Amino acid sequence: MHVISFTQARSEFKGVIDRVVADCDATLIHRRDGENAVLLAESTYNSMLETLHLLQAPANARRLLAAVAQDRKGAAQVRSLIEE
Secondary structure (H helix, E strand, O other), rough: EEEEEEEHHHOOOHHHHHHHHHOOOOOEEEEEOOOOOOOHHHHHHHHHHHHHHHHHHHHHHHHHHHHHHHHOOOOOOOOOOOOO
């Protein structure tokens, strides 16, 4: 995550947005006298919302986390999709 000052964000706003989108990375905008803000690409934001939605149901969260753990152990199976 990049961290920049509010002044820098304001003076380089287009470049900051371009970097956030190109790098798929967040930028924290530090404000001296107020709460900081985080700038994200829309695709990153939507992905985060989708992940939160999928993890809200406990049963779904368990299945997804088990699948991730299985993949990290190298035990995931590659399967072909059935073509119609």
